[in-house]
Amino acid sequence: MRTWYNTDVxxxxxxxxxxxxxxxxxxxxxxxxxxxxxxxxxxxxxSTAADAQEPDSELPEQSFKNSLNRAGEKLxxxxxxxxxxxxxxxxxxxxxxxxxxxxxxxxxGFVGENMRYVFTPQLRGDSVGWSQGAIDGITEEQxxxxxxxxxxxxxxxxxxxxxxxxxxRMYAWGTxxxxxxTDNINPRDAIDVPTIEKIGVPSINLNIDTAAFSTKIVIVxxxxxxxxxxxxxxxxxxxxxxQRDFGTTDLNVGPRNLPANTVENVQVALRVATSTLVEGWDxxxxxxxxxxxxxxxxxxxLGQDIFVFREFPKYREFGFDFSTTLNKLEIHGExxxxxxxxxxxxxxxxxxxxGINCVFDDVPSxxxxxxxxxxxxxxxxxxxxxxxxxxFSGSGEYIRPFKNSLILSNTFSFSxxxxxxxxxxxxxxxxxxxxxxxxxxxxxxxxxxxxxxxVVGGGKDGFLGRWRKNDRIFLMLNYxx
Numbered sequence: 001m002r003t004w005y006n007t008d009v010x011x012x013x014x015x016x017x018x019x020x021x022x023x024x025x026x027x028x029x030x031x032x033x034x035x036x037x038x039x040x041x042x043x044x045x046x047s048t049a050a051d052a053q054e055p056d057s058e059l060p061e062q063s064f065k066n067s068l069n070r071a072g073e074k075l076x077x078x079x080x081x082x083x084x085x086x087x088x089x090x091x092x093x094x095x096x097x098x099x100x101x102x103x104x105x106x107x108x109g110f111v112g113e114n115m116r117y118v119f120t121p122q123l124r125g126d127s128v129g130w131s132q133g134a135i136d137g138i139t140e141e142q143x144x145x146x147x148x149x150x151x152x153x154x155x156x157x158x159x160x161x162x163x164x165x166x167x168x169r170m171y172a173w174g175t176x177x178x179x180x181x182t183d184n185i186n187p188r189d190a191i192d193v194p195t196i197e198k199i200g201v202p203s204i205n206l207n208i209d210t211a212a213f214s215t216k217i218v219i220v221x222x223x224x225x226x227x228x229x230x231x232x233x234x235x236x237x238x239x240x241x242x243q244r245d246f247g248t249t250d251l252n253v254g255p256r257n258l259p260a261n262t263v264e265n266v267q268v269a270l271r272v273a274t275s276t277l278v279e280g281w282d283x284x285x286x287x288x289x290x291x292x293x294x295x296x297x298x299x300x301x302l303g304q305d306i307f308v309f310r311e312f313p314k315y316r317e318f319g320f321d322f323s324t325t326l327n328k329l330e331i332h333g334e335x336x337x338x339x340x341x342x343x344x345x346x347x348x349x350x351x352x353x354x355g356i357n358c359v360f361d362d363v364p365s366x367x368x369x370x371x372x373x374x375x376x377x378x379x380x381x382x383x384x385x386x387x388x389x390x391x392f393s394g395s396g397e398y399i400r401p402f403k404n405s406l407i408l409s410n411t412f413s414f415s416x417x418x419x420x421x422x423x424x425x426x427x428x429x430x431x432x433x434x435x436x437x438x439x440x441x442x443x444x445x446x447x448x449x450x451x452x453x454x455v456v457g458g459g460k461d462g463f464l465g466r467w468r469k470n471d472r473i474f475l476m477l478n479y480x481x
Contacts, residue, residue: 073109079479086234088469093234100126104151114158118167120151130191130233138202139224141258145191152200162208168200171218173271173286174334175321177374178407178423181336181351182286182319185218185269187226187293193235193467194436194454199224213274220267223259225312226294237466254300254309259291265314267291286319286336296345297393311392313345330357340386346394348384351402353377370413378402401463404429417442425464432458432465438474450476 082100089096102124110116125131125147134148154167174180186198204219229235231253259265267290275282295310319336335352355376363371380403387394408424418441426433438452454472458465 074106076106077104077481078106079103079481081477081479083475084472085474086470086472088471090234090469092232092236095128095234098126098128100124111155116156116158117154118156119153122149122151123147124149139222139261140199141224143227143230143256145189145227150200161210162206164207165205166203168202169205170198170200171205171269173269173284173321174319175282175323175332176334176353176376176378177332177355177357178376178409178425179334179353179378179402181334181353182288182317182321184288184290184317184336185220185267187224189227190294191227191229191233191235193229194434199226212276213272216269216271216273218269220269220290222261223265223267223291223312224293225256225258225310228294228310234470235467238460238469252305252307254307256295256310257312259312259314265291280324282323284321286317286321288317288319290315292340292346292395294395294399296387296395297398298345298391299393300391311345313343314341315339315346316341328358328360331355332357344386344390345392347382347386349380349382351378351380351400353379353402353407355407368412368414372409372411372413374407374409376407378405378407380404398463401425401427403427427458427462427464430458430462430465432456432462432468434464434467446480448478448480450474450478 080100080102082098082102084098084100086096102122104120104122107119107121108117124145129144131145131147132142133144133146135146135150140146140149150168152168152170154165154169156163156165171185172180172183173185174182185203186201188196189199190196201220201224202222204221206217208215208217229237267288269290270287271284272286273282273284277283291312291314293312295312298309298311300307300309316339317336319334321332321334323330323332325331331354333352333354335350337348337350339348340346353376355374358373360371360373361369363369380400387397404427406424406426406428408422408426410422412420412422414420418439420437420439422435422437424433424435433456435455436452438450440448440450442448452474454470454474456464456467456470458468460466460468
């Protein structure tokens with residue numbers, strides 16, 4: 001993750017960040033409960049201030065909120081509390097349960113008529129030490145998450161036919177639901193693989209709209225790597241085969257060889273889209289020239305130990321996507337041709353996904369009001385296999401799962417407040433799968449509860465099967481204010 005924030009943090013948030021430190025003799029569960037109480041108190045205070053209607057007796061928080069409202073600004077927030085319990089112990093990680101909190105404030109407003117700003121500070125932590133410290137620079141190179149961070153922070157100037165933004169942003173390109181081969185701008189936080197999330201990038205974004213085309217240009221001056229599980233994280237997967245093949249009992253993670261922040265490594269993305277060129281079709285072409293954010297692995301055996309280093313090759317990618325409708329069906333597709341620049345670090349290949357969405361709102365049942373179904377097939381074709389017989393393990397070995405895969409999702413709505421969602425991924429080649437059914441219920445306009453299970457199956461050699469011991473149940477509470 002990257003950010004524009006350095007040390008200018010409100011005192012209250014600094015105090016909360018300091019509170020995350022453990023006291024000798026306190027259990028992780030006790031510390032987590034203490035943090036949750038502090039966060040709930042903060043969220044309720046802000047929410048109460050937002051709802052206050054008595055300006056003559058304003059508290060400081062109420063005065064601040066009302067001042068924002070008078071200036072045409074907005075202050076909202078979201079607090080998410082999560083609990084995970086894994087059925088099995090694994091060799092590299094004996095923490096079968098994890099508690100997590102994530103508090104985000106959304107501050108947005110206008111400066112004049114045409115300039116808008118968005119500022120989203122984030123406070124998060126957990127019971128297993130995946131979050132450490134506070135962000136103190138433009139880019140995030142720390143392998144761990146940050147306790148105190150900025151999710152997004154940017155300024156935007158808008159006119160009739162264009163808008164220009166500068167700052168840390170999230171982007172979403174492509175038409176796929178479960179998989180987007182052309183969505184390359186943001187690195188990922190994959191510390192917890194099932195809840196993988198994007199990391200914002202400091203960037204310059206220009207959008208130009210005309211009657212026929214919409215053009216988006218994104219420039220990312222500084223590189224930030226994706227976050228991947230450490231060797232003591234259960235989501236690094238089953239390493240027994242590698243250890244057995246190399247005759248070792250230990251895996252050592254060497255330093256990451258991050259690319260220098262030079263002009264040559266500036267990343268550029270371009271997207272040209274149209275909804276009028278062909279009637280009834282949304283079409284777009286994309287181009288990306290950048291650096292692989294997750295990287296590839298370079299292995300070395302020293303004595304009885306394996307050393308693994310992460311390298312980050314440059315690449316170029318040309319993409320295309322479409323979306324159209326046929327009666328009640330939405331049909332979409334997306335493809336990207338990936339070329340690794342002059343290197344044996346990774347293969348050259350094409351990734352693609354095609355799928356359909358269908359909404360069934362006339363279900364013959366008094367119990368179910370609506371069913372939304374998504375069916376997608378994702379595949380890959382390698383046309384230049386460079387990673388063979390050398391020291392590298394290309395991205396296809398551990399970050400490209402969808403080589404011959406079926407992606408399904410069915411959402412059953414019993415009411416506006418209650419839904420059951422059943423997403424499934426099945427890899428035909430490896431014969432492994434992930435199923436994640438979950439129930440969500442909106443208790444009130446502000447509070448939503450989610451619970452479900454995650455089941456992983458397949459052999460240890462499969463991409464998904466490496467996590468076959470990571471079945472878990474989860475419970476999440478979302479409080480929006």
